[in-house]
Amino acid sequence: DSGVTQTPKHLITATGQRVTLRCSPRSGDLSVYWYQQSLDQGLQFLIQYYNGEERAKGNILERFSAQQFPDLHSELNLSSLELGDSALYFCASSVATSGGRTGELFFGEGSRLTVL
Amino acid sequence: GQQLNQSPQSMFIQEGEDVSMNCTSSSIFNTWLWYKQDPGEGPVLLIALYKAGELTSNGRLTAQFGITRKDSFLNISASIPSDVGIYFCAGFDYKLSFGAGTTVTVRA
Numbered sequence: 001d002s003g004v005t006q007t008p009k010h011l012i013t014a015t016g017q018r019v020t021l022r023c024s025p026r027s028g029d030l031s032v033y034w035y036q037q038s039l040d041q042g043l044q045f046l047i048q049y050y051n052g053e054e055r056a057k058g059n060i061l062e063r064f065s066a067q068q069f070p071d072l073h074s075e076l077n078l079s080s081l082e083l084g085d086s087a088l089y090f091c092a093s094s095v096a097t098s099g100g101r102t103g104e105l106f107f108g109e110g111s112r113l114t115v116l
Numbered sequence: 117g118q119q120l121n122q123s124p125q126s127m128f129i130q131e132g133e134d135v136s137m138n139c140t141s142s143s144i145f146n147t148w149l150w151y152k153q154d155p156g157e158g159p160v161l162l163i164a165l166y167k168a169g170e171l172t173s174n175g176r177l178t179a180q181f182g183i184t185r186k187d188s189f190l191n192i193s194a195s196i197p198s199d200v201g202i203y204f205c206a207g208f209d210y211k212l213s214f215g216a217g218t219t220v221t222v223r224a
Contacts (some may be wrong), residue, residue, distance in 0.1 A: 002158065002160070004158070033211075033212070042214060042215075042216045042217060043159070043204065043214040045211050045212065045213065048211060055210075056210050056211050058211060090158050090159075092158070102147070102164075102208075103147040103149050103164065103206065103208030103212050104149070104161055104164050105159075105161065105212055106161070107158030107159050107160070108158050109156070109157055109158050110157075110158055
């Protein structure tokens with residue numbers, strides 16, 4: 001158990017819909033990262049938050065957005081869903097010394113999104 | 117962006133064998149890490165390397181941070197059945213970039 005909690009574990013929805021994925025980081029971790037894992041693209045970095053502020057952005061679509069709340073949990077919002085958005089979405093957290101420069105991430109078990 | 121090339125893509129292991137996999141990058145990283153992912157789980161950190169040339173062990177796992185800072189390898193000695201899974205290399209600068217993974221399967 002990594003200490004990172006993600007909900008829901010599975011989600012099935014239709015194209016055009018909007019979903020929200022939730023992540024609670026390990027106790028004490030200030031940084032939250034979101035990754036997308038699909039069969040043909042591997043693990044793709046989406047976005048990082050550090051103590052409530054966006055710190056780094058990767059290959060995140062404009063239809064996707066995220067935020068980190070004062071209690072440090074994070075939500076990833078996916079809208080106007082397309083078939084190609086079906087994937088595993090992982091949240092990870094880290095202790096993040098100043099600037100978050102460790103790379104030692106602890107991953108949750110993921111949320112599997114299926115878009116029909 | 118950075119591209120990490122991990123090889124081999126897949127391998128079969130027999131219990132007791134030593135296996136190795138490696139990762140090269142077009143960019144320099146300050147940190148190299150190796151993760152393992154079991155089915156239905158998130159990646160789990162195995163080894164982190166912070167210094168060029170560093171050789172680090174974690175039980176039967178040994179990893180090295182290449183001198184050029186553009187490559188790393190992972191060795192697993194005396195394989196056991198629970199070593200099956202997907203192994204990912206990762207390089208860290210301001211974000212963690214992953215290789216495509218090496219799928220390790222037990223040879224029948």
